[in-house]
Amino acid sequence: MKVLVLNSGSSSLKYQLMDMDTESVLAKGYYERIGSKESFLTHKVNGEKIKIEEYAKDHNDALKIVMEQLTNENYGVIKSLKEIDAVGHRIVHGGEKFSASVVIDDNVVEAIKECIPLAPLHNPAGILGIEACKEEMPGTPMVAVFDTAFHQTLPEERYIYPIPYKYYKEYGVRKYGFHGTSHKFVSNRIAEILGKPIEDLKIINCHLGQGASICAIQNGKSVETSMGLTPLRRNSNGIKIR
Secondary structure, three states: OEEEEEEEOOOOEEEEEEEOOOOEEEEEEEEEOOOOOOOEEEEEEOOEEEEEOOOOOOHHHHHHHHHHHHOOOOOOOOOOHHHOOEEEEEEOOOOOOOOOOEEOOHHHHHHHHHOHHHOOOOHHHHHHHHHHHHHHOOOOOEEEEEOOHHHHHOOHHHHOOOOOOHHHHHHOOOOOOOOHHHHHHHHHHHHHHHOOOHHHOEEEEEEEOOOEEEEEEEOOEEEEEOOOOOOOEEOOOOOEEO
16 A cells, blocks of 8 residues: 655645655655745655755645656656545644544545645645646645644643633633654654553653654543644743744
């Protein structure tokens, strides 16, 4: 089974094509500066890095160019897009609407759109990626995976801010938490390494990268996390960090 995983940013597109039977990455890449005349793709396959300097006016253009690399007669890893069995989309914000990954249909797309005010830069890009895949691979199953879903188990006293309650009821201002896909994977991997049921464990996860967050996990569920309404927070000097 071959799965294409997409992470659509506001002006970028990251991807990996994975063979789930062997749990190997067949190809991966990063399209940068989408919408700019300086847009380019860095495509990696078999340890080789290939740079394609080609203008992509939008995510639809970018995805078409990516597909051309995956099926390229010289270094392609598949002969046809029909070999791709499913597509996974990383979506930043699912609000309170999603507590797990879901198969994408029209209702899911509408719900993602309703969360745009919570992630105005990220969710529209995610939708563009979904629509582009619909055009390029009609009928191929797609799944949305949400950064916020894992944290929907936070207790109310931890996700409600000490501000007038109307801001939560009217505008959805609350702690949502992010990096959920990472925290879920790492905590389950810890349980696997320890040889213990995750339901019996209390874990502190540290997600360290270009962005960073901490998550307290009890019995396999997120009970506290350092990120709040958005992935942005401030350091001790008041400077925004991600």
